[in-house]
Amino acid sequence: MTDQPDPPAAPLRIGFVPGVTLTKWRRIWSERFGRRPLEVVEVDAAAQREVLDSGQFDMCFVRLPIERDDLHLIPLYDELPVLWLSKEHLLSALDEITADDLAEEDVRTDPNPMNIDLTAAQHTVLHVPMSIARTHSRRDLTYRPIVDANPPTIGLAWRTDNNHPMIDEFIGIVRGRTANSSRTAQERQPEKPSKKSGKRATDRDRQQRRRPRHRR
Known part of the structure; x- marks a missing residue:
């Protein structure tokens, strides 16, 4: 068998x-x-x-x-929160974005293909983590940090x-x-063999037995 x-x-x-x-x-x-x-x-x-x-x-x-x-x-x-938007959008001229800048914008948070296309057409903007904007980067889109948003x-x-x-x-x-x-x-990690301590004790015993006795 x-x-x-x-x-x-x-x-x-x-x-x-x-x-x-x-x-x-x-x-x-x-x-x-x-x-x-x-x-x-x-x-x-x-x-x-x-x-x-x-x-x-x-x-x-x-x-x-x-x-x-x-x-x-x-x-x-x-993560760093960013505004993902068209390169032709007016807000792309700013170095950073605040909540006040978005007061009149259609802000979305789901980066699905339809919303990305709407963003490229300047119909909306996306509030996403920077990692998302980088992962799905497009030549017609850019992103700016949102400085007062919770990360x-x-x-x-x-x-x-x-x-x-x-x-x-x-x-x-x-x-x-x-x-x-x-x-x-x-x-x-292998355990230390228990015989090791016994061996040390045996060595000490041998050394003690080998010690010369003092003559009276």
Whole structure:
């Protein structure tokens, strides 16, 4: 009877909303856990909670706010809010934008294809994170920082009942934990044999036995 090979490890499935870049974290994962599959898929921001509740993903990089019931959430960083607009729009002449500048504008926040086309035609403007404007950059569009807007925050979320064994390792990578300080490295570190202390005691006994006795 031949031994059956171990079943393949379950992949860690990571979702991310548009504008999040995972290149560095994926590279570090590959270097440390090359044999552990990591599945990374972009998800629509409107579905960021749904993909966690349905079990489609183990973790997701989300854009706050998000309903936090039954979720673990680690806020990671703030994004720069910008006004995404046509290069021909009058506001493009400004270096920065304030809320007062937008009083008479049709401001939208969903960067779907239709809204982007309307923005290019100067029918509307888009209030989005700078990462979105950069990711979907077009020659006929530009962006300006909105200096008095609250910055959106990117966080890493996962369900409290998800016990995937590699979640803690991925959190460590995102937080900048080194390979030597990772929990996996600590768990794999071999224990020191108990005989070592016994050997030291034996050596001391031998040294004591070898000590010359003082003559009276």
